[in-house]
Each structure stands twice: as structure tokens, then as C-alpha cells.
Amino acid sequence: MACIVQKYGGSSLSDVDKIMQVARMIAGVKATGMDVAAVVSAMGKTTNGLVEMARSISSKPARREMDMLLSTGERITMSLLCMALNELGVASVSLTGSQCGIITNHRHNDAQVIEVRPFRVMDEMAEGKVVVVGGFQGVSYRRDITTLGRGGSDTTAVALAAAIDAERCEIYSDVDGVYSSDPSVVADARHLPEVSYPVMQEMSAAGAKVLNAQAVQFAKEKKIAIYAGSTFDRRRETVVRKLPTGQVAGVQAVVSEKEITRVRISGDRALVDFRWALDFLEGEQVPVKEVHAADVSADPLPSQVSFVVSASNIYGWKDIRDRLVQRLGASVRFDAHLSALSLIGEGLNRTNATLIEALALLENHGIVVAAATTTSFRISLLVPREKIDAGVRLCHGHWISKMS
Numbered sequence: 001m002a003c004i005v006q007k008y009g010g011s012s013l014s015d016v017d018k019i020m021q022v023a024r025m026i027a028g029v030k031a032t033g034m035d036v037a038a039v040v041s042a043m044g045k046t047t048n049g050l051v052e053m054a055r056s057i058s059s060k061p062a063r064r065e066m067d068m069l070l071s072t073g074e075r076i077t078m079s080l081l082c083m084a085l086n087e088l089g090v091a092s093v094s095l096t097g098s099q100c101g102i103i104t105n106h107r108h109n110d111a112q113v114i115e116v117r118p119f120r121v122m123d124e125m126a127e128g129k130v131v132v133v134g135g136f137q138g139v140s141y142r143r144d145i146t147t148l149g150r151g152g153s154d155t156t157a158v159a160l161a162a163a164i165d166a167e168r169c170e171i172y173s174d175v176d177g178v179y180s181s182d183p184s185v186v187a188d189a190r191h192l193p194e195v196s197y198p199v200m201q202e203m204s205a206a207g208a209k210v211l212n213a214q215a216v217q218f219a220k221e222k223k224i225a226i227y228a229g230s231t232f233d234r235r236r237e238t239v240v241r242k243l244p245t246g247q248v249a250g251v252q253a254v255v256s257e258k259e260i261t262r263v264r265i266s267g268d269r270a271l272v273d274f275r276w277a278l279d280f281l282e283g284e285q286v287p288v289k290e291v292h293a294a295d296v297s298a299d300p301l302p303s304q305v306s307f308v309v310s311a312s313n314i315y316g317w318k319d320i321r322d323r324l325v326q327r328l329g330a331s332v333r334f335d336a337h338l339s340a341l342s343l344i345g346e347g348l349n350r351t352n353a354t355l356i357e358a359l360a361l362l363e364n365h366g367i368v369v370a371a372a373t374t375t376s377f378r379i380s381l382l383v384p385r386e387k388i389d390a391g392v393r394l395c396h397g398h399w400i401s402k403m404s
């Protein structure tokens, strides 16, 4: 029988009334004769609450224990949703990521899905049940519970859709699709009916929470279209899929990531220190992004290497930072009050024009740019955190609103 995967985000399941409403929607789909796997996130801000609870006990909570803790949020939702479905007379069963065969690597708090063995899901579906899946979690080859990084339930949905060969993969949240900027920041952000995989991947990696970057990567690899829409307003949606290149020119979206910390290592031994820091951070499973090396040479000249980390998602960051200082002393510095503003679009760097224009635009409005990096789909600029929303609105107004 044809099957569908639907993912419901935490904002759509924040109280029991909403859980009942979602149960009715799922019952409606099941009544059409489709098999349904519903992937759920933790209710409302539950995951944030669990993180706060852990932080109030320890500044360096063990990564394994964080996963054990955070995965419980999704368990609450999945069992309540099954109870709601059963009340409606719809047979259902809740399964954890581990029970669904979501196998990951050992990288706690930010695990990658390696494979999905969906036998139990298929068996339960064959018995006519709606399968309710706890998103955001898996199990490593060492049989430890892992989580897939913030927003990781999207990844569960796409990975499962690929494994069970679902007809559709729908991801529902509180917005009716993907916009040219976060609609909660830019009032006239444009709804995008279609977005290509690479553009969406850059948007997600640069901070657009609406879809998770690993989920988009998975969708691209497995050639799964993602239909992103609003749980309670189904009038329109965004399809993320393979699109012919060269259709849309210029800046398509303006995206931000608020909590960025830049780490700068300088001095005669900058490269040696940087390599030590890289090994140390890898041991701590901290992803390092946007590495810049300035004036690194064999000469004993002062050099500088910098990189950025998204510190808000690293639960023991304060302790890791202290250990960097212990080892590197005055040669390491942290800029903790930065945000990344990214312009996204195909072939943005075919010429330097967009970068030049962006630097001038921000400077003319008193927004100091601390660093810039480019790829062929993205220009990212580090700006002071208190100016990030103003910067996003400014760039959106300049490149996108004025085009309509």
C-alpha cells in the first residue's frame, strides 16, 4: 500500500489540544487508504527546558547523558499522540528512533544517520497501524542513544521516507513553507513555492530553522522531494527538490544564525596552535566552520588563524573554552557577540559585485562587518549580534523586496 511520512514539529504539538487536532488530521489521511508514519518532535519548547535543566546541574554535562535526556522529549509526544489516535479508533503504535532502526555514528548530540533498518515500521504498517515515530534520535553501533542535532526530527522524517520508499515526505511546522527570510524577522518575506536542494541546503546550514540541513542533504542524496507546510493552514506549501540550474539569478534568500562565536589564534605558532585546537575540538566533537588563515607562512612572522563555532548547540562550551585558554593562553581570543548574515542564491560569486554591494550597504548603515566568506551559493558576513535583525531587513529590502 502507498505510504506517506508526515513530520509534526514541536510548535504544532505544544499542548494536548494540538495533539488531538494532529491526531484527527492523521486519522483523515489514514481513512483515505494510505499508510502513515508520523514523526513527532518534543512538545513546544520541551527540549530547551531539558537543556536548561542539565545546565543548572553541570556546565559540562556528558554528551551521552545529554542524548539520553533530550531523547525523552519526543517519547512524551509520541505516546500521547498514540493515545489520541487510539481514542479516535485508529490503531497505532509509538516507536523510538532505536526501535525504528535509525542507526547513527557515535557523535553524541549531533549524530549522522548512517543507515535505516525499518523492519519494525514496515511490520506495524502491514498490520494496518499508524506508526508514530520519536524524531531527532537514533542508536549508535555501540547501542548508545544518540540525537541528531537541534531540529533533527526533519532528518528522521526524510531518512525514514527514503527507507520505506514513501510516496511523500511532508514536514509541518508553524509556517506554510520556506520564505526568502525568516517571516518572524522580515514582515514582507516572500513565500517560495519551490526551492532547489543546494539553495535549501545553504539556507538551512546558514540558520534557516524551517528545515534541518542534514535532512536536506539526505533528501538530495536519496532524491526525495520535501513538502514543507503549516500544520494548521494547508493552503500553500514549498517543495524542495531538484530544479534545473540557472532558473533564478541573484540573491534568493537572506538568512541569519544568531549565536556565533569566533575563535582567533595568533602569534608565531598560530598554525601549530590551530592544529592542536582542531584536534582538541574534534575530540570534544565540536564542529569548526569557516576557517580563515591569514599570513600563515614558514617565516617566524605573527600569523592568525580564525574559525567560528555555533556555541549555543555545544552544551559544555564554557568548559571547552576554558581548556582552550588554559593551553593557548593569550594567543587565543573569543568574539562571542557575533551573528552570521548570509545571502543565498545560485552563482552569487560569479563576480565580486554582490559582495562589494553588501559590504557598502552594511557600512553605510553603520553595521561593521567583522569577516566575510563566500561559496558559489552563499556570501556570509559576521556582524555584531545586536545589529543582525536590522542587517537582515536591510539586505532583504535591498535585494528581494525591491524586486517585487
Ligand SMILES: Nc1ncnc2c1ncn2[C@@H]1O[C@H](COP(=O)(O)OP(=O)(O)O)[C@@H](O)[C@H]1O
Pocket: 008, 009, 010, 011, 012, 041, 151, 172, 173, 174, 175, 177, 178, 179, 180, 181, 182, 183, 184, 207, 208, 209, 210, 211
Ligand atoms: N526562511 C525561512 N522560512 C520560513 N521559516 C523560517 C525561515 N527561517 C527561519 N524560519 C523559522 O522557522 C520556524 C519553523 O521551524 P521550527 O521552529 O523548527 O518549527 P517546528 O518546531 O514546528 O519544527 C518558523 O517559525 C520561522 O520563524
Ligand SMILES: N[C@@H](CC(=O)OP(=O)(O)O)C(=O)O
Pocket: 008, 009, 010, 011, 041, 042, 047, 048, 073, 135, 136, 149, 150, 151, 152, 153, 154
Ligand atoms: N525537539 C528537538 C528536535 C526537533 O526537530 O524539534 P522541532 O521539530 O520542533 O524543530 C529540538 O527542539 O531541536
